[in-house]
Amino acid sequence: MSKQEKNLTKAEKVVLSKLNVKAALILQVEEIFSEAKIPMDVSLLYDMTEDDLLGLIETWAPENVEARRAKMTKRED
Secondary structure, three states, X not given: OOHHHHOOOHHXXXXXXXXXXXXXXXXXXXXXXXXXXXXXXXXXXXXXXHHHHHHHHHHHOHHHHHHHHHHHHHHHO
C-alpha cells in the first residue's frame, strides 16, 4: 500500500476498490472484443454497471461462445 493510500478514509478506500473492480472488468471486455475482432466504442463501457459488464463477459467470453455454438450445432443435426 502506498503512502497516499494509507492516508485515505475508509469510504475513500471503498470507492477506490470499486473503481479498480470496474476498471478490471472494462479491460476484460475490451480484450474479449478485441480478440473476437468485434468493433466497439469503448467509451460506452464506462457508463455500464458492473452487472452489465459481467453480462458482456459471460456472453462473449470465447469459451461460452464456443459452448453455445456447439449447442446450436447439435440442435441443427
